Amino acid sequence: MISIKNLNKYYDYKRVNQTHALKDVSLTIEDGELTAIVGNSGAGKSTLLHILAGIDDFQSGTVKVGDKELDTMGPMALARYRNRTIGIVLQDFGLIEGVSIMENVMLPLRLGSPMSHGKKKERVMKALDTVGLSDMAKKGVHKLSGGQRQRVAIARAIVNDPDYIFADEPTGALDSETGKQIMGLFRDLNKKGKTVVIVTHDQEIAGACDRIVTVKDGRIK
Amino acid sequence: MLYISYLRTFKNIFKYLLISVLTGTMMFICVTLYTTYEFQSARYTPFKERLDGKGHLIYTAGNYICFSNTPIQNEFRRKYPKVSSISYTLTDSIQLTGLNNVTLYGYDDEICRYRPYLSEGRWFDEDHKEGCISAVVTPMPYVGTDRKVKAGDVIEYEDRVTGEEIDIYVTGVLGQGASYYAPNKMTRDINAFKMYSLVDQMTDPIVIMSDTDIFRFSDARASYQAFIRYQDDITEEEMEQYRDRFLSEEMATGVESFADIRTRTKDVILLKIGSVLPLAAVSMAFILIAVICAAILNSISEIRDDAILYMSGMTTAKITLSMTVQSIGLSAIGFTLTLGLAAYVRTKTDRLLFELGGPQILLCLAVVAVFSLITMLIKYTVLRKNSAVSIIRKADT
Numbered sequence: 001m002i003s004i005k006n007l008n009k010y011y012d013y014k015r016v017n018q019t020h021a022l023k024d025v026s027l028t029i030e031d032g033e034l035t036a037i038v039g040n041s042g043a044g045k046s047t048l049l050h051i052l053a054g055i056d057d058f059q060s061g062t063v064k065v066g067d068k069e070l071d072t073m074g075p076m077a078l079a080r081y082r083n084r085t086i087g088i089v090l091q092d093f094g095l096i097e098g099v100s101i102m103e104n105v106m107l108p109l110r111l112g113s114p115m116s117h118g119k120k121k122e123r124v125m126k127a128l129d130t131v132g133l134s135d136m137a138k139k140g141v142h143k144l145s146g147g148q149r150q151r152v153a154i155a156r157a158i159v160n161d162p163d164y165i166f167a168d169e170p171t172g173a174l175d176s177e178t179g180k181q182i183m184g185l186f187r188d189l190n191k192k193g194k195t196v197v198i199v200t201h202d203q204e205i206a207g208a209c210d211r212i213v214t215v216k217d218g219r220i221k
Numbered sequence: 222m223l224y225i226s227y228l229r230t231f232k233n234i235f236k237y238l239l240i241s242v243l244t245g246t247m248m249f250i251c252v253t254l255y256t257t258y259e260f261q262s263a264r265y266t267p268f269k270e271r272l273d274g275k276g277h278l279i280y281t282a283g284n285y286i287c288f289s290n291t292p293i294q295n296e297f298r299r300k301y302p303k304v305s306s307i308s309y310t311l312t313d314s315i316q317l318t319g320l321n322n323v324t325l326y327g328y329d330d331e332i333c334r335y336r337p338y339l340s341e342g343r344w345f346d347e348d349h350k351e352g353c354i355s356a357v358v359t360p361m362p363y364v365g366t367d368r369k370v371k372a373g374d375v376i377e378y379e380d381r382v383t384g385e386e387i388d389i390y391v392t393g394v395l396g397q398g399a400s401y402y403a404p405n406k407m408t409r410d411i412n413a414f415k416m417y418s419l420v421d422q423m424t425d426p427i428v429i430m431s432d433t434d435i436f437r438f439s440d441a442r443a444s445y446q447a448f449i450r451y452q453d454d455i456t457e458e459e460m461e462q463y464r465d466r467f468l469s470e471e472m473a474t475g476v477e478s479f480a481d482i483r484t485r486t487k488d489v490i491l492l493k494i495g496s497v498l499p500l501a502a503v504s505m506a507f508i509l510i511a512v513i514c515a516a517i518l519n520s521i522s523e524i525r526d527d528a529i530l531y532m533s534g535m536t537t538a539k540i541t542l543s544m545t546v547q548s549i550g551l552s553a554i555g556f557t558l559t560l561g562l563a564a565y566v567r568t569k570t571d572r573l574l575f576e577l578g579g580p581q582i583l584l585c586l587a588v589v590a591v592f593s594l595i596t597m598l599i600k601y602t603v604l605r606k607n608s609a610v611s612i613i614r615k616a617d618t
């Protein structure tokens with residue numbers, strides 16, 4: 001379960017240009033839910049997602065993802081949390097250029113798993129299989145189309161078999177047809193038991209989710 | 222984490238090769254510079270202790286004061302009670318079988334601390350032959366032949382007074398451009414470097430042996446140059462008086478205080494360093510700037526990858542550390558390149574001043590440390606200024 005209570009986030013805290021990006025936000029998302037977060041530009045959607053993903057800090061409130069209380073965790077624990085408990089998918093895919101699909105997907109395993117190389121490969125192949133790219137593992141990522149790149153990014157997000165997947169505008173850079181296919185992938189993952197949170201502008205994508213949370217001006221509506 | 226350093230490096234192999242070459246060049250300059258400094262100041266080492274404290278270097282013209290003559294020395298010490306010790310070098314001028322007239326010098330252990338450059342063989346204390354006196358010689362021919370004296374030759378001599386036969390075993394030959402301590406030399410404004418003569422085409426035939434071996438030659442006597450050390454309680458006025466008396470009563474041809482010689486020697490060392498330092502400093506500065514630019518470009522161009530690593534489960538500290546590991550690896554490659562370059566230059570010339578002693582290794586380590594520290598600092602600053610979030614955000618919009 002994801003449980004956010006009285007969350008406040010300021011950018012440039014205590015400076016003249018301070019922005020109160022999230023205002024006393026409370027939100028609960030049950031395990032196994034497929035949730036869309038929608039709202040106008042600048043509403044605070046990405047901020048909320050980045051906090052959930054353990055890549056941004058906040059000033060007050062509690063954030064609990066599964067059994068992890070993010071507000072009490074140090075940098076090492078947060079790094080492990082990003083590595084094991086969750087998977088992150090971004091609009092621009094976030095792949096390391098110049099190396100193969102295999103290397104990109106293996107990255108989270110390289111960073112923390114004491115398993116053998118053979119076992120890692122097996123995991124990578126399983127993840128690539130899930131996104132439908134298992135026959136392209138050796139290819140360099142620069143040769144791929146946008147949709148394929150996003151599949152690689154999703155494979156990387158799920159390679160450690162996390163319980164939670166957080167995606168920020170995963171279809172934003174794709175044409176609508178490809179976007180639909182990627183959305184289908186998220187639905188499949190959700191069916192396999194993963195809790196998925198997707199930030200999106202796209203009504204159609206949002207409509208394909210179980211639940212829609214609207215953020216307006218830093219508050220949940 | 223090692224893997225991350227490796228991954229980064231092999232993604233941009235050429236960029237990193239360039240950085241390695243830059244750090245390697247920096248090390249090369251440092252090592253060469255230090256070796257040059259060591260080489261230049263090495264000739265001062267034998268005189269460091271000898272010129273320490275209060276004393277005079279005096280030049281005596283021939284027979285007036287011969288310190289190796291015991292009654293003369295005793296008389297001298299009686300007249301100048303503040304003298305605590307006298308050091309001098311024994312010398313002789315003799316006719317060796319098959320050679321022109323040669324000059325012998327007997328070096329003590331202190332003088333031997335500076336080893337001149339030998340074109341062949343070894344220093345006289347490093348090689349021995351049964352029943353022979355070991356000696357090093359300047360290049361000289363056998364009379365009436367075009368053969369030169371070589372390391373390994375044995376030259377015979379029959380003592381004029383005792384008739385004893387002495388065999389001199391040549392252990393080495395001084396090379397062109399080598400400097401050897403020439404205790405008969407008298408020069409104005411003497412400093413430690415001027416106590417040496419240079420081996421060139423015109424060099425007189427010289428045979429150098431140890432101060433114990435030269436006693437075998439019954440004619441050997443003190444050279445004209447002597448280091449007179451005083452007791453610590455001697456006053457400036459007394460020293461001045463002694464100087465005047467040496468010149469008038471003892472017919473000394475020159476008297477110089479140790480303090481003056483020390484000052485002049487240090488001036489020369491500074492001058493020598495000063496002549497190479499600006500050039501070295503400028504080239505070092507250029508390379509340093511290049512390395513810093515490379516480090517900055519490197520940090521910035523990789524910041525996106527850093528964000529991905531962060532997102533996938535690395536802490537900022539570990540990302541910085543992986544960068545540092547990489548820098549150390551790169552400068553290690555640079556060090557290897559430096560050794561390679563030195564080895565290559567050696568095959569072209571034997572006079573490259575490049576030697577890896579303790580201080581030089583420390584200098585190389587300092588280069589590694591400076592480079593790694595710079596990259597680490599830059600990386601850390603860049604990562605702090607642009608948190609992973611803002612990078613992800615920038616990449617995202």
Ligand SMILES: Nc1ncnc2c1ncn2[C@@H]1O[C@H](COP(=O)(O)OP(=O)(O)OP(=O)(O)O)[C@@H](O)[C@H]1O
Nearest residue numbers: 011012019021040041042043044045046047048611
């Ligand atoms: N690094 C930052 N420094 C200062 N203010 C920021 C920063 N990032 C976001 N903000 C501000 O915080 C607020 C929320 O931004 P956020 O990116 O979360 O919105 P969003 O809902 O994701 O918008 P969009 O749909 O355009 O992506 C905005 O007012 C934005 O200007």
Ligand SMILES: [Mg+2]
Nearest residue numbers: 045046047168
């Ligand atoms: Mg956003």
